[in-house]
Structures are given as structure tokens and as C-alpha cells.
Amino acid sequence: MAITPDDVRHVAKLARLDFDEAEVARFAKDLGDILEHASKIAELDLADVEPTAHPIKLENVWRPDELRPSLTPEQALANAPAAEEQKFRVPRILEVEEVGE
Amino acid sequence: MSRFETVIGIEVHVELSTNTKMFCGCSNRFGAPPNTNTCPVCLGLPGSLPVVNEQAVRDAMKIGIALNCEVARSCLFHRKNYFYPDMPKDFQISQYDEPICFGGYLDVEGGRVGITRAHMEEDTGKSTHIGEGGRIHDATHSLIDYNRAGVPLIEIVSEPDITGPAHARAYATELRNVLRSLSVSDVKMEEGSMRCDANISLREPGGEFGTKVEIKNMNSLRSLQKALEYEEARQAELLESGKSVTQETRHWNEADGETHSMRSKEEAFDYRYFPEPDLVPQAPPLSLIEEIRSSMPELPASRRARLAEDWALTDQQIFTLTSVDGLLDLVSDAVERGTDPVTATNWATGDVLAKLKTDGVDADQSGLNGHKLADLCELVANGTLSTKLAKQVLITVMETGKGPGEVVEEEGLAQVSDESELAAIAEKIVNDNPGEAERYRAGEEKLLGFFVGQAMKATRGKGNPQALNELFRSKLSE
Numbered sequence: 001m002a003i004t005p006d007d008v009r010h011v012a013k014l015a016r017l018d019f020d021e022a023e024v025a026r027f028a029k030d031l032g033d034i035l036e037h038a039s040k041i042a043e044l045d046l047a048d049v050e051p052t053a054h055p056i057k058l059e060n061v062w063r064p065d066e067l068r069p070s071l072t073p074e075q076a077l078a079n080a081p082a083a084e085e086q087k088f089r090v091p092r093i094l095e096v097e098e099v100g101e
Numbered sequence: 102m103s104r105f106e107t108v109i110g111i112e113v114h115v116e117l118s119t120n121t122k123m124f125c126g127c128s129n130r131f132g133a134p135p136n137t138n139t140c141p142v143c144l145g146l147p148g149s150l151p152v153v154n155e156q157a158v159r160d161a162m163k164i165g166i167a168l169n170c171e172v173a174r175s176c177l178f179h180r181k182n183y184f185y186p187d188m189p190k191d192f193q194i195s196q197y198d199e200p201i202c203f204g205g206y207l208d209v210e211g212g213r214v215g216i217t218r219a220h221m222e223e224d225t226g227k228s229t230h231i232g233e234g235g236r237i238h239d240a241t242h243s244l245i246d247y248n249r250a251g252v253p254l255i256e257i258v259s260e261p262d263i264t265g266p267a268h269a270r271a272y273a274t275e276l277r278n279v280l281r282s283l284s285v286s287d288v289k290m291e292e293g294s295m296r297c298d299a300n301i302s303l304r305e306p307g308g309e310f311g312t313k314v315e316i317k318n319m320n321s322l323r324s325l326q327k328a329l330e331y332e333e334a335r336q337a338e339l340l341e342s343g344k345s346v347t348q349e350t351r352h353w354n355e356a357d358g359e360t361h362s363m364r365s366k367e368e369a370f371d372y373r374y375f376p377e378p379d380l381v382p383q384a385p386p387l388s389l390i391e392e393i394r395s396s397m398p399e400l401p402a403s404r405r406a407r408l409a410e411d412w413a414l415t416d417q418q419i420f421t422l423t424s425v426d427g428l429l430d431l432v433s434d435a436v437e438r439g440t441d442p443v444t445a446t447n448w449a450t451g452d453v454l455a456k457l458k459t460d461g462v463d464a465d466q467s468g469l470n471g472h473k474l475a476d477l478c479e480l481v482a483n484g485t486l487s488t489k490l491a492k493q494v495l496i497t498v499m500e501t502g503k504g505p506g507e508v509v510e511e512e513g514l515a516q517v518s519d520e521s522e523l524a525a526i527a528e529k530i531v532n533d534n535p536g537e538a539e540r541y542r543a544g545e546e547k548l549l550g551f552f553v554g555q556a557m558k559a560t561r562g563k564g565n566p567q568a569l570n571e572l573f574r575s576k577l578s579e
Binding site: 014016053054056058059060061062063064065066067068069070071072073076077084085086087088089090091092093 | 119120121125126127128134135136137138139140141144152153154155156157158175177182184185186228229230231232240241242243244245246247371373376378380381382383384385386
């Protein structure tokens, strides 16, 4: 399955990654090779095989609804590049804006 | 009315009131100081692993069963990837093509609404935008509190079966009633524990679906209806004038009563869902599904039918009793103590509700309970209090939590029913008003009200009006 440089740029953008043209070309080839390899599976008759999201047959790993200790706010914020009012401070969010009519 | 048909679908997010979060043991308590209910799992720290809260799975199934859904024999969690600081992991754990419940319906006023699915996911953190007006595009920066990140959330998606703003409100109201009866959430729209987003489009009657617009940010049932009314009119106007509707998300602004476009800078939504590798499939055993099914509480529709039959209440009274938190409990408790259901209901849906609204409190926060309501009704029934005085006593009870008997005693409010005392008052009034007495005797019977009114004035509202009516009638016919 062919991966085009545009596919790579699109996925890179969604993942917030920045590649130069040489990298885009290399990833297009590498990703294509990986999909090519995986597509060999399609040659098999898999009509009776369930899709496998997990290799281990394990279900319903649940925990009781009981409180466990949380971190202190100091611990929680210890790695934050910036904090204010005991909250994580982040740069202004540009993704969405409200516009008038 | 426009010539178009309105098509609405609603997505409701409900925060479960479990003790702990969806995937970690942090407290799920609303209103805690910022970032005090966080841990490596809900902060998305490297190496941490989520573990599913069993109670949340049970609650999800309970909701699905109440909404006549099928419960999946097997389902998965997926990662929904997006970049936004409200989720520190940069993805939200949700369900995608295999929800836990699907294919149900809810009967509401205006017609049955299909339920596409009800699935489990986690809530996001809460952002505060700092800067002018607190609005995102004027902000200099934002502050994030992750207490809410990871709180168990059930998303309930309706079919596009809703035919108008009033139908939408009826659906959301009934859904809230159902959720409340299940005790799985406190369903407070103003606190965000129940949130409604709506998709609305118009079409030629019976034609193809039109372009839909998603509207968000409605924080009450009333604003849900108002936002949809606004959007319905806006779209009709565009279509009538030959323009087209743009597919977009619009924000409801309560202050100006309009919806506003939200422009997204992301070219296209592409959440790149994939199965959450850190969680195994969910396959609720049949025995568990049956256990939940057999322990379901009575749902509002059946409760309403029972009230109509047992208590002979009107639809409107039943609707009010079952829609307002705590009112039905109040009446039930009073009835259990021997109060007539209709009397107790009249108080509850009348003066009690009015006072609760004025004070902005829930029934369980007021000084009144079923026991006191029963006492109050009894004081009216045995003639100690007139209805008017009882209303006064009710206010004091609700404000102070004192018993009605105590209030009557303290404020000297007991109705004067003592025959001799009232007879003396009546006699004096008749003697003081010979002209009116003459006219009454000449056949002007409506003057009886005048005499009773004078007597009420003389007793400062404490005279028993029935006794006074009788007294004057006999005195004036002497």
C-alpha cells in the first residue's frame, strides 16, 4: 500500500511533528514498507478470526470503587513548567476561537 | 411557523457520582481545591496504567437498561487523540465503534426518541481562561485544574428523532428524571454534571436531511430550548432567502440569546481512534447484566402511572412532583403520616415550590420535611390554622426548620375558633355597621363577605372564616 508524501505531512501535522522534505520522503517509504508487510495478512482467509486488539485473552479487569491516596497539589505541579493559583499554567489556546456573525 | 421540518439529535454527557474516577482511585468530588484529586494516572504521567472502575461499568449498564438499550456482550475502550491541554495525556479514553449499550429508546411527551448508544468515557480537566472577559480568544494564558480529568462520564446519543425545541426539552427533562431515579448522577446542568449538545438541521417535509449545525454551551433545560429555537429560526431565514447553512459548531450565548460560530483551526477532525492498549475488553457476564436488570429502581414513567392511579393527581401535578428534586419524597412522607395525597401535593407544588424557587434551594436544604408538612396539613384540617395563616407558618418552618406547632405557639397564630369570643366580635361589628346590616337583611347577601372581612381584621386574620360565616348568617337573620 503506497503512502504519499502528503499522507505523511497530514499525519505529521495531526501529531504536531515537523519534518523536512528528506524526512517526509523517508517516512513515506518506511510507512509504506510497514503497511506492505502487514498487508501480507490479507492474503490469508481470516473469515473466522476475531479482530485482535489484545494478544492476551483477558477481560473485565476491574477495581472496586474505593478511594486511593492522591498526590499533593505540590507533587502534582512539581513538573509543571508554570503554575498559578495551584493550577497548571498553559500558553493561550489558539485552536478554537469564537467569531461574530 | 416555517415550511421546514426540524430534525434534532441530542448528545448528553452525564458525570457519574461514583466515589472515584473512571480509571484511578482519585476522589470524584465536585468543588475540591484545584489539583488535589490527581495522581499519575489522571495526570497522564509516563508509565501509569488505567484500571476500570467496576461501579462505573455497572452504572453504565444501569443507564442503558433504563433506556431500553441492548447491553453489549463485549466492548472496547479506544483512544481519541487530540491536542488540547484539558487532557494531559493528549488523548481521551472513550468508546468508539463498540459502545457498552446501544439501540434503545425513551418515550417522552411529543413522541418516542431512539437512543443510538450510551458509552463510557472520561471527563476532561477544567480550564480557566485568563484575560479580558475570560474568553478564550482574548486570553493571555489559561489555567488548568485536573480534578475533573478522569471523572466517569456516560455519553448518551439520541437518534435524530426529535422534531422541535419543545420536544428536545421534553427529552432532556425525561432523561434527567430517569438518570435521577437511578441515583447514578446528581444531573445538575448548572454544575455541569449533565451537559447537552444538540445537532439541528431543517429539511423540506419528508425530504433529505439538511446541513446540520452543532450547538453547545446550554447550561439549563430552558437554554437548550431557547438555543434550538434561535437556531431553528436562523436556519429557516437562511434557507428562505436562498442561502445555505454552513456545517459548523456554534456556541449558545445566554447573555445575548444568540448562537455564535466557533471557527476551528484544525482542518478536519481526525481523532485517529485506536483500541486502548492499556485496557482489556469489557465483557460483562450475563449474570451481572441480569443482577442489574433485576435490581432496577422504579422508573419515572411507571411511577407517574402509579401516582395517577393511587393518588388521583393531575398530569401537571405529577409532572411537577417528579421533576423537582425531593418534592415527591416530601409528599410521600406526608402521605405516610396520614395526609391526603391531593392536599399534600397542592402544598408541595404550590407554596412549597414557590418558596424553594425564591430561596434558590433544593427541597432537602429547606427546613421542611414530610413530617412537618403532615403536621401543617393537620393544623389546617382541625381548624387551628386558616389556609392563609398556614401559608405564613409554612414560610417560617421552611426558613427555620421549626415544627409548625411550635411556630403557631411562638407567634400566637392559632386561629380563633372559640364560639363565644367570635360571637362577641360579630355582635360588635353588626352593631357598628347598622346600614350594611339593614341592606343585608333586605337581600344584599354578598355583604356577608364585608362582615367576615371586618371580623378578620378585628382578629388580625386569626378568626376562623367558616365559623364567622355561620355566625354572621345567623346573627343577621335574627
